[in-house]
Amino acid sequence: MRLTEPAPFLVTSTLAVLSSHALAANVSTLATKLQAISAEVFPGLKAIAVDIWNNPEVGLSEHHAHDLVVDYFTSQQPGEWVVTPHAYGMETAFKLDFEFRVPAVNPNTPLPVIGFLAEYDALPGIGHACGHNHIALNGLAAASMVRAAVVQLGIPARVVVMGTPDEEGEAGKHKLLQAGAFDGVDVWFMAHPTSANAVQPMNARINAVAQFRGTQHGDVVRAAYETLVAVRDRAAGGLPGTASSVVAVEDVGMFASNVVQSRISLGINGSTLEVVQQTVSSILDSTYPGVTFTAANDCTGGVNLTTFGPGGHASESTKSPLVLTIETFRALSSQEGVSFYLPGNASTTALDITFDIRSRYTLDLNSVLNVVTSTIGSNAAAIVTDTIYPALEVTPFLPGVFIDLLKTDAYGAQTNWGVSSFAPASTDAAWLQNAVVDPTTKALIKADRVVFHPNFGICAPNGTGPCAFNHEPPFRDVAGTEYSYSRTEIVARALAHVAVELLNNKTMMAEATEILGR
Ligand SMILES: *[C@@H]1O[C@H](CO)[C@@H](O)[C@H](O)[C@H]1NC(C)=O
Ligand SMILES: *[C@@H]1O[C@H](CO)[C@@H](O)[C@H](O)[C@H]1NC(C)=O
Ligand SMILES: *[C@@H]1O[C@H](CO)[C@@H](O)[C@H](O)[C@H]1NC(C)=O
Ligand SMILES: *[C@@H]1O[C@H](CO)[C@@H](O)[C@H](O)[C@H]1NC(C)=O
Ligand SMILES: *[C@@H]1O[C@H](CO)[C@@H](O)[C@H](O)[C@H]1NC(C)=O
Numbered sequence: 001m002r003l004t005e006p007a008p009f010l011v012t013s014t015l016a017v018l019s020s021h022a023l024a025a026n027v028s029t030l031a032t033k034l035q036a037i038s039a040e041v042f043p044g045l046k047a048i049a050v051d052i053w054n055n056p057e058v059g060l061s062e063h064h065a066h067d068l069v070v071d072y073f074t075s076q077q078p079g080e081w082v083v084t085p086h087a088y089g090m091e092t093a094f095k096l097d098f099e100f101r102v103p104a105v106n107p108n109t110p111l112p113v114i115g116f117l118a119e120y121d122a123l124p125g126i127g128h129a130c131g132h133n134h135i136a137l138n139g140l141a142a143a144s145m146v147r148a149a150v151v152q153l154g155i156p157a158r159v160v161v162m163g164t165p166d167e168e169g170e171a172g173k174h175k176l177l178q179a180g181a182f183d184g185v186d187v188w189f190m191a192h193p194t195s196a197n198a199v200q201p202m203n204a205r206i207n208a209v210a211q212f213r214g215t216q217h218g219d220v221v222r223a224a225y226e227t228l229v230a231v232r233d234r235a236a237g238g239l240p241g242t243a244s245s246v247v248a249v250e251d252v253g254m255f256a257s258n259v260v261q262s263r264i265s266l267g268i269n270g271s272t273l274e275v276v277q278q279t280v281s282s283i284l285d286s287t288y289p290g291v292t293f294t295a296a297n298d299c300t301g302g303v304n305l306t307t308f309g310p311g312g313h314a315s316e317s318t319k320s321p322l323v324l325t326i327e328t329f330r331a332l333s334s335q336e337g338v339s340f341y342l343p344g345n346a347s348t349t350a351l352d353i354t355f356d357i358r359s360r361y362t363l364d365l366n367s368v369l370n371v372v373t374s375t376i377g378s379n380a381a382a383i384v385t386d387t388i389y390p391a392l393e394v395t396p397f398l399p400g401v402f403i404d405l406l407k408t409d410a411y412g413a414q415t416n417w418g419v420s421s422f423a424p425a426s427t428d429a430a431w432l433q434n435a436v437v438d439p440t441t442k443a444l445i446k447a448d449r450v451v452f453h454p455n456f457g458i459c460a461p462n463g464t465g466p467c468a469f470n471h472e473p474p475f476r477d478v479a480g481t482e483y484s485y486s487r488t489e490i491v492a493r494a495l496a497h498v499a500v501e502l503l504n505n506k507t508m509m510a511e512a513t514e515i516l517g518r
């Protein structure tokens with residue numbers, strides 16, 4: 001339905017409010033409209049997501065993903081969006097922009113603006129084991145649905161998609177934020193696939209890379225492992241803040257930022273195969289789920305201990321293959337004549353360990369970092385930190401609207417959604433929000449931007465398909481299933497529904513953005 005009613009030239013705020021009500025479109029059939037729109041737009045965009053999944057690229061090298069999106073909207077669907085490749089000075093960032101104005105309305109009237117975030121970076125070595133192909137799909141699909149719906153309904157609006165590189169490594173959204181990429185948008189939406197549905201906060205995070213250097217390989221390995229033991233003990237004694245954690249990642253073999261390795265090798269010299277086997281067996285118990293090991297004499301005369309495990313998310317609290325080698329080091333390191341080396345790398349005198357530090361609230365992160373760096377102390381030649389990821393807080397209002405909508409038949413009659421206080425991971429989308437919480441009550445006081453970031457489950461129900469948690473290698477398979485794409489279609493359509501309502505209803509927009517005015 002197009003609006004034909006001529007709008008008066010608005011001079012007073014009272015008139016503007018009255019007029020805005022008169023101009024609101026009737027969206028009572030929006031759910032049905034969006035189903036029809038989705039049938040048109042989703043398949044082509046899903047093909048892009050499948051291509052991204054098949055061709056994983058780590059942060060800042062997402063050229064194929066960038067080009068797929070840019071080519072699709074410039075060549076295959078030309079004229080719908082203003083397409084900006086390489087946006088804001090980032091080679092693999094893109095922007096899509098669309099404005100719809102009703103001819104009768106004063107062209108100077110500012111438009112309400114909805115933004116969608118798209119991510120498409122993969123994890124080193126394990127492909128799309130965080131499912132960012134779905135984040136790209138969700139952003140592109142929801143935005144395309146909103147675009148078509150506002151045109152059909154005659155709702156003046158602007159819609160933006162920001163393609164944001166390198167979520168996993170160096171906080172691509174932080175760079176884009178500084179370049180102004182997120183300005184001028186009323187509400188930002190994204191959605192992250194995971195193993196279960198929840199609107200929930202995300203942790204603050206920082207990585208501290210401790211660099212161990214020396215002249216003798218054995219001394220460097222010993223210094224690194226002594227430090228790993230010390231940090232484990234310090235963490236076991238309690239870290240400051242709420243739900244704080246520190247997880248170590250060793251920079252050899254399958255090292256990857258933001259990935260807990262599924263395989264670690266530690267060489268032990270001056271002991272025997274039997275002693276190593278007995279020692280490891282006495283440590284390995286049910287607190288190491290899925291962890292196994294092999295030990296064998298290697299050609300240098302030492303014992304090559306290699307530990308294997310599910311790997312997984314750096315925030316995971318279960319004991320990893322690296323923890324098993326740390327505890328083996330602890331048990332054997334005081335024995336006379338025992339030394340340690342890195343099998344296959346027994347001459348390197350440079351070994352880096354990444355300490356992935358997380359805490360529920362941004363304001364506690366520095367104290368946790370200080371505890372970790374002081375525990376590392378002078379064992380390391382240097383400690384380098386990366387860009388922090390602030391905590392993402394759940395902004396009020398939109399979660400309720402979204403969850404109520406998902407209960408309706410058009411959105412799968414989903415009753416297993418809720419708002420949870422548990423923070424399962426971290427996201428650089430927190431940079432847009434820049435939440436301020438009360439230091440005592442931890443209640444959200446204000447935010448720079450409204451960011452709505454639900455996490456949605458993509459594991460098929462009843463164990464009929466693979467299931468895993470983000471960053472575990474099997475999550476890549478989950479993120480490639482037909483079932484996962486069907487979940488993203490529903491979430492994108494529901495977000496589009498909420499977005500169209502916001503664009504059409506000033507009261508609702510004011511409620512959603514109330515947190516900004518404080
Ligand atoms: C909105 O449209 C529906 C379906 O066409 C109709 O039943 C309803 O009366 C309309 N509401 C208003 C306020 O015009
Ligand atoms: C040896 O160390 C280098 C540098 O840390 C690393 O790139 C390489 O993968 C390591 N090789 C093995 C077999 O662990
Ligand atoms: C293990 O110790 C032996 C005897 O001291 C030495 O020859 C060998 O180089 C050592 N191997 C490693 C990997 O350090
Ligand atoms: C150490 O053992 C693992 C597991 O058997 C093996 O894959 C690796 O190649 C070994 N490293 C060396 C240097 O022999
Ligand atoms: C299978 O999953 C569906 C949808 O989640 C659920 O309604 C049903 O009860 C499940 N069946 C069994 C046997 O678990």
Ligand SMILES: *[C@@H]1O[C@H](CO)[C@@H](O)[C@H](O)[C@H]1NC(C)=O
Pocket residue numbers: 024505506507508511
């Ligand atoms: C606009 O949004 C407000 C707040 O959510 C709601 O109470 C009201 O019913 C909405 N108006 C229309 C016409 O849907």
